[in-house]
Amino acid sequence: MKFWTLALVLLLPCLPVHAVVNTTIEGAGSSAAAPIYRTWADEYQKSSGISLKYESLGSSAGLKKIRASETGFGASDVAPSEAELLRDKLVVFPVAITGIVPVFNLPRVADDKLRLTGDVLARIYLGEITRWNAPEIEQTNPGLDLPNLAITVVVRGDGSGTTYNFADYLSKVNPTWKTKFGAKTSFTWPAGFTAVKGSEGVVKAVKDTVGAIAYVDYGYVKDNQLHAVQIRNSAGGFVSPSVTAFHTALMNSEWGNKGEFTTTLTNMPGGGAWPITMGTFVVVPLIANQPERTQAALNFFVWALMNGDALVQKNNFVRLPNAVQAKAFKVIASVKDGQGRHMDLKLQ
Numbered sequence: 001m002k003f004w005t006l007a008l009v010l011l012l013p014c015l016p017v018h019a020v021v022n023t024t025i026e027g028a029g030s031s032a033a034a035p036i037y038r039t040w041a042d043e044y045q046k047s048s049g050i051s052l053k054y055e056s057l058g059s060s061a062g063l064k065k066i067r068a069s070e071t072g073f074g075a076s077d078v079a080p081s082e083a084e085l086l087r088d089k090l091v092v093f094p095v096a097i098t099g100i101v102p103v104f105n106l107p108r109v110a111d112d113k114l115r116l117t118g119d120v121l122a123r124i125y126l127g128e129i130t131r132w133n134a135p136e137i138e139q140t141n142p143g144l145d146l147p148n149l150a151i152t153v154v155v156r157g158d159g160s161g162t163t164y165n166f167a168d169y170l171s172k173v174n175p176t177w178k179t180k181f182g183a184k185t186s187f188t189w190p191a192g193f194t195a196v197k198g199s200e201g202v203v204k205a206v207k208d209t210v211g212a213i214a215y216v217d218y219g220y221v222k223d224n225q226l227h228a229v230q231i232r233n234s235a236g237g238f239v240s241p242s243v244t245a246f247h248t249a250l251m252n253s254e255w256g257n258k259g260e261f262t263t264t265l266t267n268m269p270g271g272g273a274w275p276i277t278m279g280t281f282v283v284v285p286l287i288a289n290q291p292e293r294t295q296a297a298l299n300f301f302v303w304a305l306m307n308g309d310a311l312v313q314k315n316n317f318v319r320l321p322n323a324v325q326a327k328a329f330k331v332i333a334s335v336k337d338g339q340g341r342h343m344d345l346k347l348q
Helices: 003-014 034-048 059-067 082-088 118-125 135-139 161-173 175-180 198-208 218-224 243-251 254-258 291-307 309-314 322-333
Strands: 024-029 051-056 073-076 090-104 152-156 194-196 212-217 230-232 276-285
Touching (some): 024 291, 034 291, 034 309, 051 059, 051 198, 059 276, 082 090, 118 152, 118 161, 118 175, 161 276, 198 218, 276 291
């Protein structure tokens, strides 16, 4: 039993509860996190009989839905600021760690053979580097047969937490990107870029387009056998995306060092750290005006945090550090109904 689980067992009997029954959980948001929610949902239904209806709409849409009380939980790869949470009377907690991976479709260039620096990646997304045999790309790929082919830049057209974290990374490695774009969930992209919706749309566009480059969550890379780029990290070495590389970035961050989860995980130090690592989060009301719906969601995440570590790894995510899990549980336990009663959190 994890240390915070024991603490919760001792705490919950002292709390007033709001006992309700719900056979369906509702959630919406992050397409990057959709695979892990679906895997958790399959196992949770086996043990509880309760199903999950999850809409993979993108982080911005998930936050919009939870703010409008149109779903049981919003899923986002960007944690709302403290000011936003206070304004909207919401709380946020993390559930897992993943990585964003630049992917490509090029003839005669195999998976994990293309190397790019963060600066070159930013210049591609600024529209400054437009061909695959540009000198800036050739410089880090000596001996690689790069084609004289236009780069088709695939981007997210919807509001996306993946886009936010990708842009956050580019802001840290390219001053022009930081000044011109910064970190946001959506952009007005340069003319000629291919804008698609959701991670599923990114996968299809890359597979269908010779010469494409895109960014997408690592789970989609593995599941769809996309070709990943090696990126030079802050330590100066080229690294490949992997669960181990995401974990290295995590443990060299405030998440790993202090148990905090409000900072982004991009461009972390460490020789093996993947530079575009990110957390994924859940947002729920602090005061639930639909307690049955909120409680169903919270019980799902209680179960996931207690039982889902193996399933996290199965989906190519990284589990939260114990200290961060403990803080996530504290947030979950803080949610109340309109009468000030705590939710009936079930330890399964």
